[in-house]
Amino acid sequence: MESMNHGLGVDIAFLLLATLAVVTGWRVFRTDSMVRASFFLLVSFIAVGVIMILLAAEYLGVAMFFMMAVEMTVMALFMVMFMMNPAGLNPMNMVHQERIAIGAGVAGFLVLGAMALLATFPDQPVPAGLDPVRSLGNEMLGDSMLIFESAGLVLLTTMIGVVVLSSHRGRYGAAAEGSMPPGLEPGGDPAGKPEEDEAGEGGHHHHHHHH
Amino acid sequence: MTLTTLLLLAAALIGIGIYGALSQQSFVMLMMGLELILNGVMLAAVAFWAFSGAGAPEGQLLTIIVMAVMAIEMAMGFALVVAVFRGKQADMTESLTGLKH
Numbered sequence: 001m002e003s004m005n006h007g008l009g010v011d012i013a014f015l016l017l018a019t020l021a022v023v024t025g026w027r028v029f030r031t032d033s034m035v036r037a038s039f040f041l042l043v044s045f046i047a048v049g050v051i052m053i054l055l056a057a058e059y060l061g062v063a064m065f066f067m068m069a070v071e072m073t074v075m076a077l078f079m080v081m082f083m084m085n086p087a088g089l090n091p092m093n094m095v096h097q098e099r100i101a102i103g104a105g106v107a108g109f110l111v112l113g114a115m116a117l118l119a120t121f122p123d124q125p126v127p128a129g130l131d132p133v134r135s136l137g138n139e140m141l142g143d144s145m146l147i148f149e150s151a152g153l154v155l156l157t158t159m160i161g162v163v164v165l166s167s168h169r170g171r172y173g174a175a176a177e178g179s180m181p182p183g184l185e186p187g188g189d190p191a192g193k194p195e196e197d198e199a200g201e202g203g204h205h206h207h208h209h210h211h
Numbered sequence: 212m213t214l215t216t217l218l219l220l221a222a223a224l225i226g227i228g229i230y231g232a233l234s235q236q237s238f239v240m241l242m243m244g245l246e247l248i249l250n251g252v253m254l255a256a257v258a259f260w261a262f263s264g265a266g267a268p269e270g271q272l273l274t275i276i277v278m279a280v281m282a283i284e285m286a287m288g289f290a291l292v293v294a295v296f297r298g299k300q301a302d303m304t305e306s307l308t309g310l311k312h
Contacts, residue, residue: 014212018220025227025247029235041243044224048254051220054212055261060274064253067278071246071285078239078289082302094236096305101234109226116218124265132271139268140275147272151279158283165290168297 010054017054021047034079042072056126059133217258224251236303238295242288249281 025044028037049064095101126132140148224247231244253274260270295301 011212014216018216021220021250022223022227025224025250028243028247029227029231029240034237034240037240037243041246044247045250048224048250051212051217051254052257055217055257057257057261057271057274060253060257060271063275063278067282071282074285074289075239075243078292082239082292082296094240094303095234096236098234101230104233105226105228105230108229109222112222112225113219116215116222121214121259121263124263126261126264126266130266132266135266135268136271136275139272144269144272147276151276154283155279158286162286162290165287166293 014051014054017047017051020044021051035076038072038075038079041075042068045072056132059136214258214262217262218255221251221255221258224248224254236305238288238292238302238304241304242285245284245288246281249277249284253277 021044024040024047027040028044031037031040045068046065049061049068051061052058052064053061228244228247228249228251231247232241233244235241235244256270256274256277260267260274264270292302295307299306301307
C-alpha cells in the first residue's frame with residue numbers, strides 16, 4: 001500500500017508519534033495524579049493530531065490541538081476541584097472489575113487489529129491536486145451544510161442542558177437540598193457535614209439555609 | 212505509515228480506552244477512557260479518508276462530527292459530575308445506587 005509517496009522521515013515520525021500516543025494513552029490510567037492523567041491524555045491527542053497533519057488533514061489536526069488543549073485544561077481544573085487525589089501525593093489505583101476490563105480492552109484491540117490486518121480496503125489515496133482544507137470547507141458549507149448546522153444546534157442544546165444540570169437552583173428548589181454526604185467509612189457519620197448541623201443533633205429545632 | 216499501521220494504532224487506542232472506561236471508578240477517569248476511544252475512532256476515520264476514500268470530503272466531515280460528539284460527551288459528563296457531586300458529595304461510580312435494581 002505504498003500509494004502515498006512520502007519519505008522515510010514521515011515513517012519515522014509516524015512511528016515515534018504512534019508510540020507516544022499509545023504510551024501516554026496507557027499512562028493515563030497508570031499515574032497517581034489525576035491532573036497528570038489529563039495531561040497525558042492531552043499528549044496522546046496531540047500525537048494523533050500530528051499524525052493527522054502527516055496525513056494531509058491539516059485542518060483536522062490543528063482543530064484537534066486547539067480543542068484538546070482547552071478540553072484537557074478544563075479537565076485538569078475539574079480534577080483539582082472535585083477529585084480526591086489531583087496532585088498524586090498518595091498512590092492511587094481506583095479500579096473495579098479490572099480483569100473484565102483488561103479482557104474487553106484486549107479483545108477490542110485484537111478484533112479491530114485483525115480487521116486492520118486481514119480485511120482488504122480499497123486503495124484510493126487522496127488525489128494529488130486536492131486541497132483538503134478547501135474541499136472540507138466546500139463540503140461543510142455546501143452539500144453537508146444541514147449536518148454541520150445540526151451539529152451546531154446539538155451543541156447549543158448541550159449548553160442549555162449543561163447549565164440546567166449544573167445550576168444550584170433546580171426547578172423544585174435548591175439542588176443540594178436534603179442530600180446526605182456518604183460516610184467516611186461504611187455506615188459511619190456523613191463526611192463534610194457543616195459544623196452547625198452537628199451542634200443541632202438530637203432535635204430539629206433550627207433549620208439552616210444552604211449556601 | 213500505511214493504512215494497516217494507522218488502523219492498528221487506532222485499535223490500540225480504542226483498546227486502552229475500553230479498558231479505562233470499564234475499569235475506572237472515578238467519573239472523570241471513566242470519561243478519559245471514552246475520550247481515548249473517540250481518539251482512535253477519529254484517527255481511523257482520517258486514515259480511511261487518506262488511503263481509501265479517494266479524498267471524499269465526507270471523510271473529514273465525519274471526523275468533525277466525532278469531535279462534536281466528544282465535546283458534547285465532555286460537557287454533559289462534567290455537568291453530571293457537578294450535579295452528582297452536589298447531591299451526594301460523590302466522585303466514584305460505586306457511590307451511586309439510585310438506579311440499581
